Amino acid sequence: MITCAKALVRLLEAYGVDTVFGIPGVHTIELYRALTGSGLRHVTPRHEQGAGFMADGYARASRRPGVCFIITGPGMTNIATAMGQAYGDSVPMLVISSVNRREHLRLGHGRLHELPDQRALVAGVSAFSHTLTRPDELPEVLARAFTVFACARPRPVHIEIPLDVLDADASHVDLTPRSLPRAPGASAATIGALRELLARSPRRVLLAGGGAIDAAVQVRALAERLGAAVALTVNARGLLPPDHPLLLDGVQSFKEGRQLLDAADVVLAIGTELGETDYDFFGVGPLKLRAPLVRIDIDPIQALGAHAAALPVVGNAAAVLDDLLADPRELGGDMDWAHTSVAEVNAAVWAHADATGRRFDALLETLRDAAPDTIVVGDSTQPVYRGAVSYRAPTPASWFNSATGYGTLGYGLPAAVGAKLGCPARPVIALVGDGGVQFTLGELAAAREAAAGITVVIWNSHGYREIRDAMVRNEVEPLGVDIETPDFAALAAGYRVAYRAPSGLADLRAALIAQAQRNEPLVLEIDAGRFEWEPR
Template sequence: MTRCAEALVQLLEGYGVEHVFGIPGVHTVELYRGLHGSRLKHISPRHEQGAGFMADGYARASGKPGVCFIITGPGMTNILTAMGQAYADSVPMLVISTCNRREHLRLGHGHLHELPDQRTLVAGVCAFSHTLQHPDQLPEVLARAFALFGCTRPRPVHIEIPLDVLEMSADGLDLRPRPLPAAPAPAPEAIEAAVSLLSHAQRPLILAGGGARRSSETLTLLAERLQAPVALTTNARGLLAPDHPLLLDGVQSSAHGRELFAEADVVLAVGTELGETDYDFFGLGPLAFKAPLIRLDIDPLQVLGVQAAAVGLLGDAEQGLRALLARLPQRQADPAWAGDRVTRVNAVEHAGWSAKQCRLQALLDTVRDALPQPLIVGDSTQPVYQGALGYRAPTPNSWFNAGSGYGTLGYGLPAAIGAKLAQPLRPVVALVGDGGLQFSSAELIAAKEAGAGVTLLLWNNTSYAEIRDYMNAREVPLLGVDILTPDFAALAQSCHVVHHRAGNLAGLRALLGQLGDTREPLMIEVDATTFLAD
């Protein structure tokens, strides 16, 4: 007999899933019966939140959904934060959990891991949640999940399977993956309306977000056709080459960036919420465009969002950009806008950085330039915040972090592990502060066990420094921010991981230059006080 749990694994294989992140429990052992002998590689984090962050990093680096197997009750409550981060950043994640037997659901009889209603609990951090009532539903529900990941705004999906259903026979089910529909293209009449605005623009501007992260080549061609400056959000970094003359630094939240926006006569926003953490980081207030706004987004709620669009293009970013490019004529560049203005705005941005910010930027640039096409996964930490202003990623999907959107701590290391499993031949750096690492330091040994050779670059300032600075700026008495930190060298040794220290840029560059193609994780600890004083 083929049990429902075994049928689930066969369907996941059919949809191209290669890794599953999870911690076995008495309520998921049937899922592990299905995993045994399959092509899926199981990765064991040390906490379900780590499983979710690993799946998130895997999805961003691979372009495929990250998949988790989670136990009933505490497993679900533990993974909610990771689902919240993925929800905010539009990351495809499939969370498959168990729940109590159907006859026990919602009765409150005190069964193991019992929750009154798991689906209600997770509703706010997923696109949909479904309770599988019978194995016959499995092919349809999984097909819905994978269709959502590819055809609309990707967000976590939760499927819970009662313990009795897991063990039921799935004999006779068609376990072939269903053909998935293509993502929709914007309507032709909307494209024509956008072309009419863009073709007459003298000072066009492009704002691109994570929804365009698979459209690097087309976005670059369109920017060059329009001679439009391009501002990229955190999740869009790398869509234009680092040295591209139309690329703006992270000026979206600065006064000089707002001035540039105000000068534009048409603004094209592609795959971006135009949200606070990307466009109002310094509290200047909501964006106020003077020019007509064109919004290209696969999410109708964004097309019709608080920033009202003169033209709304509902559909896939790549298809929309191609359609615009095909209809827009070549244009004569205005050097005062397309070149000189970009150069001046970037120069103003750099001139406003403090000595500390310049040192942080030098750290980021050193990591990028010392490694071949590195993928940097960040936590919420000071170097990452500077990267929001000045980091120029070498390629798309090579810079992502938890410093925007949902803004969790503890993300960097497990997400980097997931990214390394997705891209084993690329150098993957987890850029994490000492405070954030203490949220998920147990995942260091999970990296060792999984053969995920991440480089953990630890920014150690022995505090929650960003919050400490925030409290100081508002004259709030310091409390809870100056924390006792572990002996990180001893921590690394206990996890069977090599530990190094870098006291300055030259030392960091030398260490990075020695990295080879290795499956072994390692830690490079940077003493922030020494580094900033050098």
């Protein structure tokens, strides 16, 4: 007999899934029976939040949905935080959970792992949640999930399967994966209106966000053809190479960046929410645009968002830009203005950097350049905050973190594990703080167990330093931020993970180069007060 659980696993394989993250439990035994002998790799984190973060990192790095098998009740409450981060950053994540038997749902009889309503729990952190009441529904519901991932704003999808449905007979169900629709483009009339607006607007600025991450070729071609200055959000870093003359640093919150936007004749926002943590990083006030705004977004709600667009364009970024670029007619543009403005603004932004900021820049460049094709996964920590305004990623999806948007702690380590499993040939670095890493430190064991050769760089500032500094700036007596710092060398040894404490940038670089050839994790602890930033 082919059970519903076995049918699920076969369909996941047919849709190209190769890895599942989850912690086995008494309510998911049938899922694990189905995994046995399949082509899916199973990775066991030490907490369901870690499972979600691993799936998130896997999805961002590999550009394929991350999949989790999660236990009823506490498993769902544990993974909700990771789903929130993925929801905020539009990351495709499929969460398959068990739930109590159909006749016991929502009755409150005190069944094992019972919640009143798991779907209600995740309503705010999922594109949709569905209770599978019959095996026959499985092909349609999975097709809906993968359509969301491919053709809409890709956010987590939750499918819960009652215990009595998991082991129900699905031998009669057609397990052929359904053909998925193509991502939508814009109408010819809309593309024509966009061309007309550009033709009468010689000074152009592109604001690209994470929704353009798969349109790097098109974004670069459009910027060069239009002669447009390009500002990238955190999730869009790498859409232009680091040395591109049209690339602005993370200037949206700097005075000079706002002045550049004021001088533009048209602003094209591509796949970006224009949200606070990218465009008002320093709390200088909401973004105000004087020039006509074009919003290109696959989500119609965003295309008509808080920043009203003179021309809203609903469609997949790559498809829309392909249609725009297909017309060979030139659109002119003030090339000199763009190149001069970018150089001037970047110089002014660099001048704002203090000694600490420049040290963090040197650290980030060392992480990026020690080995080719490195992925840097950040947590909420001071060097990552600096990277939000200064880091130039070499390629798309090679720099992502939890320091913007939803902004959870504990993300960096497990997300780096997922990224490494999704892209095993690439070096992967987790850049974490001594406070944040303690949220998910147990995932070091999962990294070693999965032979995920990540490098965990711990920025040890001996407490929640960023929050402590904020308290001092706001004349609040620091409270709750000077926490006990553990012995990370002893912890690494306890997890049987290699450990080093590099003395300076050169030592750090040498350790990163050596680690690029290993398939086991490594912890590198940087003591903020002892690290040598300059050679002796």
